[in-house]
Amino acid sequence: MRTMRTPPFVYGVMAEFEDPSALVEAANRTREEGYQKIDAYSPFPIEALHDALGKHHSRLPLVVLIGGLVGCVAGYGLQYWVSAIAYPINVGGKPFHSWPAFIPVTFECTILAAALSAVLGMLALNGLPMPYHPVFNVPRFALASRNRFFLVIESRDAKFDIDKTRAFLETLKPREVTTVED
Amino acid sequence: MAEGLVPNEDPGQAVAASGGPPVIAPGYTFGSVTDKISAIVLTRGTPLGWWLGFLLAFALVNVLLVSITYLLVKGVGIWGIDIPVGWGFAIVNFVWWIGIGHAGTLISAILLLLKQTWRTSINRFAEAMTLFAVSCAGLFPLIHMGRPWLAYWMVPYPNTMGVWPQFRSPLVWDVFAVSTYATVSLMFWFVGLIPDLATLRDRSPSRAGRVIYGMLAMGWRGSARHWHRYEIAYLLLAGLATPLVVSVHTVVSFDFAIAIVPGWHTTIFPPYFVAGAIYSGFAMVLTLAIPIRAIYGLEDFITMRHLQNMAKVMLVTGLIVAYGYLVEAFIAWYSGDRFERFVPFNRVTGPYALFYAALILCNVVIPQALWLKRVRNSVPVLFVIAIIVNVGMWLERFIIVVTSLHRDFLTSSWGMYSPTFWDWATFVGTIGLFLALLFLFLRFLPMISIAEMRAILPEAKVEEGR
């Protein structure tokens, strides 16, 4: 995705907060300020935060639905083809296409496919795995998985200007503001 | 929707509302919760007790390996099975383990959907327990075959013979159900682990730890958008796992209900198997939770509240199971079918009467003590009852499998079954396997979901517009 550039390159500016409320507050302020390319990091999910960053509808449920349907059709199709077309055999006097007996497997296939698409879909949409990420360059960011809350304004943002942005973030009474290098 | 992990009301109020002890002791912060739980994993020295426990379990694993090797060399004839009783310990243990494997997913999924915040501190190792139980269970259908090396024939794949599995057979349903269940449970467990893996990555003192946990965490950084999709996915999984968990034991019960064997061929089986599964599952969670919280000093996280709730669930499911026994007998009588009628009679008066009596005692009589608050409040008593229920549920499966088969239609073919040394060795061996895996889990992964614990802390509450 990124084109070649020579580091050090500024990924964005990061502000660290003590508690979730502060972060949510900061996020709101930042959007009001007109920043678009922002992201927030917290050690546990904060619903309000997601709203603050701007709601966007997730396509994940659709992915799962499709996955489930595919699994369902594939599962039943396989059984039908095997028992009625590929090698029809009289089993205990039952008809070749004994649909009631095919329900359990169809169900399991549905669930399996749906579940797989849920997990893989989530990872894909989140762009995971991504072991390397610029924010990790900030030493204190390790606390993002413990008890600290971070807000990042990315340099991709139209309004981004390293000094102005830093200044703005300082106004949000963060514990500390750092430049995220890439 | 995404409130899933966040208590929709202040836990303090929740306590007030539901009465009884809180789901987490007061005075904890994000930091302290994180440190306390991750410390168990990240500690440098491994406690001696862990070593002892693990080595014991590992010894039993070797018993398992030996008995499986001998089995492969000689054949299933080393077990006590015969004609008419073609299924013995192998299937009994299979159903027992699978049943135990139900609590994890149930606690994680169903309680999640029901927004039961008390689940948070037990779901992690309940899920782990599920995985380990299922892997023990999965072993038996394989090794109980006359020619286990051909097990892959049960899987549909294009082969040079142009033949396929026979999809009318419940055993094929089993293959799909159990493998699906294992896969989904694994994913559910792993997805839940991701944020905690990130925590371990960030806190691990050793480079190796950072790298390994880092790889597993897949670069999780707690981005708000990620959290959003993460919760959707988690909820969807929960929604899928719930019918799955019900279907799995239903399918397992089909192994019997589909057959025409009197004592098996009954419609009550699916619900009563599922209830039994939850019953035994919670019993096993209690059996494990009680010592673990004591040993690792987690009483603050796994509080009396949890134990009491699990006790209540056991009481309910236990009653459903008891009801199952009643209906089974009633239907047998009501059917007017001489073969069906004979089964309950034979269970009560036949050569296996003692086992049946023990079953009723363990599964129906003793658990009634749980009606008493005093009992629910006494940890040791709960522990004992949980173990008794585990035994009882094993006996139930023994009764279903053996007493139905040993005297079916033609009196001329009536026979008996009794396990051999190798039956026992294999069974004990799987218990060893289960414990060994559990010990490894306790040592290398957070046994309580840190992220979710943070979410139920009071300080996690966000006051808007400050």
Next chain:
Amino acid sequence: MSPLNSSKPDNAGPRTWWRALEERAGDPAFQELLHNEFPSQVEAIADPVARRTFLKLMGASLALGGFTGCTLQPSEKIVPYVRQPEELIPGRPLFFATAMALGGVAIGLLVESHEGRPTKIEGNPLHPGSLGATDAFAQAAVLGLYDPDRSQTLTNLGDIRPWSAFLGELRAALAAQQPLKGAGVRILTESVSSPTLAAQIRDVLSRFPSAKWHRWDPASGEQARAGARLAFGEYVGVRYRFDRADVILALDSDFLGCGPGSVRYARDFAERRRPGQAGRMNRLYALDSMPSSTGARADHRLPVRPSEVEGLARRIAAAIGVGGVEQATGSSAGGQTTSDQTARWINAVAKDLQAHRGSSLVVAGDEQPAAVHAVAHAMNAALGNAGSTVIYTDPVEAEPADQLASLGDLVNDMNAGAVDLLVIIGGNPVYTAPADVPFGAALSKVRLRVHLGLYDDETSALCHWQIPETHFLEAWSDARAYDGTASIVQPLIAPLYNGKSAHELLAAFTDRPERSGYDIVRDYWNARAADLKIGGGDGAAAPKPGAGFSAAFESAWRRWLHDGLIPGTALSARTVAVRGPIPSTSIATMIAGAAGPRGAAGGTAPPPADGALEIVFRSDPSVLDGRFANNGWLQELPKPITKLTWDNAVLVSPKTAEMLKVGGVPSMQGGEHGQIVSDVVELRYRGRSVKGAAFVVPGHPDGCATVHLGYGRTRAGQVGSGTGFNANALRTSDAMSFGPGLQIARTGERYSLACTQYHHLMEGRGQVRAITRDEFVRNPSALKEGDQTPPKTLTLYPEHKYEGHKWGMTIDVNACIGCNACVVGCQSENNIPVVGKAQVLAGREMHWLRIDTYYRGPVDNPETYFQPVPCMQCENAPCEVVCPVGATVHSDEGLNDMVYNRCVGTRYCSNNCPYKVRRFNFLLYQDWTTPSLKLGRNPDVTVRSRGVMEKCTYCVQRINEAKIDAEKEERPLKDGDIKTACQQVCPADAIVFGDLNDPGSRVAQLQREVRNYALLAELNTRPRTTYLAVVRNVNPELGE
């Protein structure tokens, strides 16, 4: 050395095999081997090079079978003939007629041979003693032939020696005897029915006038012989005509189950019991001691101690006005003490017999004393049955003798040191001799002891020379059937172990010691040619071997071999008269003494108060007198009634067991279908004692215990040694079949008996349906009462259509006598393994076809029913639906196919089979290693390996064979073209197989009969195998 050299190219029969051997004999390498190492030829034959057959022995790669598609098969060799026999088509079996003699009476057989390996034995339809059926012993003979434990080498005191060495010593001994006219020479044989052998012995006796010929054969009707002599003053052959008998009284006789002619008798008897012709149905009364097949089929059975039979017989005789029976010792006439029930019984029987003069029949059991036989003869005479239902002839056996006395004399002579040379031809007298006849001890006093036997057994151990005897499938001989019809016994294979036949051994006494059995037999019959009205047979003097046989003889000879019998040799009827009063038997008196007047009271008379019991000796239904002890098929064969395998037991009635406080309980392992843990009791009798496990038999008379002979062998072989206990140790010459004064004491020990069915009650599950004849005539539909067969419309699923063939089977429970021939026949046809006692104990026996035995009525005298249960071939087969890999599915003709190579062994099918007819290879049961056993297997049936399920296939290999032949001949299959193995051997013709889509087929007709019913029909499995209900011809006077 072998008959090859003399065989002529135009001989009928297996000459091609001979020729192959001839080459073998010519092979110098082989000659050499022969002389230094005496290799068993089994290996030679099993090794593809020497075995001139390319068809590999089936099976060996089934173990790999699973991997089809993902493993390489090991490269295999094809080994063609060097010179291929003319009429042999590779891959197609040949059938040869021969005969098997047992107890001096032969049954005609057809033997199936694959590339020179006999694999399956069938009855010879042309043979009067067989009519196409056989008994279990004949079926098991194949295994006997290939038994690796057979005596394989000629040994002298254990050292392997060549035949020439033996000849040398024998000739020397004979030379020494010449001046003494052979005074020191003794020959001991079993009952001899082979005319050739008899002639040879006579020849020897003529060379050594002072030599003696003794006979001892525990399996031949000793007492019947004595009885005939007692009645008629001479030995007489007795032959029954059950086809002519309306009313039959069996005096403790199991004429259906065992004894000469039983196979034929079963057929004749069954023919007269077809309820289809209710008018022709016969009625059978049985005085029965140890419950027997005959007792089970009887319309009225009275359980009595053997000792009581004589008294009752005499009273019945008296009641029908036979003279000369009363003045037996007082005991037997104690009518006044008789219970009314018995009295009623006796009167009813007497009345019925009298009502059928000329068409009634009284049969005395072989184990009954001479007097009873005599009384029976007297009754038959008085009833005018002689000549109609019972035919008297010259004895079938050559020169019958009082064998007990004969053995006694021999022992005395031996003890007196008068015997220098004893040649024991067959048999195992050291083991079978009664306890008070110290044969073994006396034997050591003989200077030169020679034993010709199939096994290196107890007798061989005490002899200088052990000569491996040829199996009857290996050697030329001849034998007479129950009616005297002679058959040529022709071999199907060269002796596997360089054995010698009795003929060849006796030839050693003559000046032409190297003559082959083939020449001897041929020359004998050539000499007989004249009296057989065969032109040109040059009469008296036997011609030079191989020298000019007339063309007429050659053609006759060929026909004899082809037909399996020599026409016109049946013994003709003659009239004999019963002489005067019949003295009472010593035993009866003894028992009267012991038991007091009650002894003869019969029926329900209580046992002697002093707790002393009566002991009853019977030859075992499976191993007979022990001669079949090393035959795994027979050892594992569940004995009729008791269902015991691998052991004999002390069989007592429930009452007696209660009195003795003994019995057995099913163990947790195996249970009712496998392991019965019984009390071990000590039998004390006449100062001798043995220990055995007690076993309760409903219907067994009170106050006596039955023990079967033939067990407790010490040198039977790997299979037979150490099974059961030796009842001969108690048997004394004055009470050979029963005697008083038995004491039974509990030892406190327990012993596990392998019993395949211990629960004999039907629990109201309708396995067997029975009805009386009168009811059947009045209202046949009464049979259908309580029938819950669901209507075919009761299903959501559409029917499967079966165009073309639709195989089905009916089994007539009314005809089945539980003789087990079908079980062994099935085992032989389908390569069913022997699993051994331990596995039977675990409830894992492998028989595809089992005979369930059910009781109805009072435990002291229940009605007994035999129900053969093969796979039902259900149309809605429960087993198929649950198989995950489709290893058992339906064929287009409605067969429930079992595909071994697809089976992964979940055993779900067996669990779901309501008939429990499926069998599982829990361990590796097949013997993959022993070469000789491989030879005996049926190459048309897969040899199953470990971990796969198996079951009855309706002999699908036979179905396919017949279908292919019909297709090639472009003709439709005829009803009867296909016979399943069980159907073919059934003496009672109880099993019928055929095409249900052909309305004319027998099976279709039978399934339309009102008696037809399906087992567990209410389960809607729609079995293709159905049963025909029992119709019992009850005497209204006695009622049910």
Next chain:
Amino acid sequence: MPQIFHRSTNTIARVSIFGAVFFIAGLLLLATAVSRSSWVTEAGVPREQPIQFSHERHVAGNGIDCRYCHTSVEDSAFAGIPPTKTCMNCHSQIFSNSPFLEPVRESFHTDRSIEWTRVHDLPDFVYFNHSIHVHKGVGCTTCHGQVDRMPLMWQAKSLQMEWCVDCHREPERYVRPRDAVFSVEYAPPANQLELGTRLVAEYHIQKLTSCSTCHR
């Protein structure tokens, strides 16, 4: 905390995850391919024999009919391997002292059979009957290939169950007129289906796919 992973790991991680999917799929495909390959079936692999016997020479060269040696093919399940005698019928005159034929002569004189290596080896639980196939118009070359072009014999077809079942399902695609069964020149006509359908009716050829047709 310093960055643990290098930038490249992102790509590596994703590639390896998706790669794994395709890798496993590939393995399965390979397995199915191998199980049908001649490495497993040994189809098309000439077998070493004790004698350099050439069907090419005897069939194409001398035009000997199949049945001259494989005598029982019309009567028995087994087509028959010629006894040494059959070889000697000719070779007592022709090439009577060729070194190649020494094993034959040796067998004939010492009366020890020649040990041929089995080329067409069905598993022992499969019961194939030559006579009925020949009778129903299945030509020798249909299964055994162009024997007349095989210097050393090899197995022409896979002999795997799917191959058998293929013909048992649609015999019309393979059967030929009875008189052409033993012909090695016979080539299926353009209208095979039409001809086949006619023959199937004419010869009463059933489509036998029941297990017990071949497995007992």
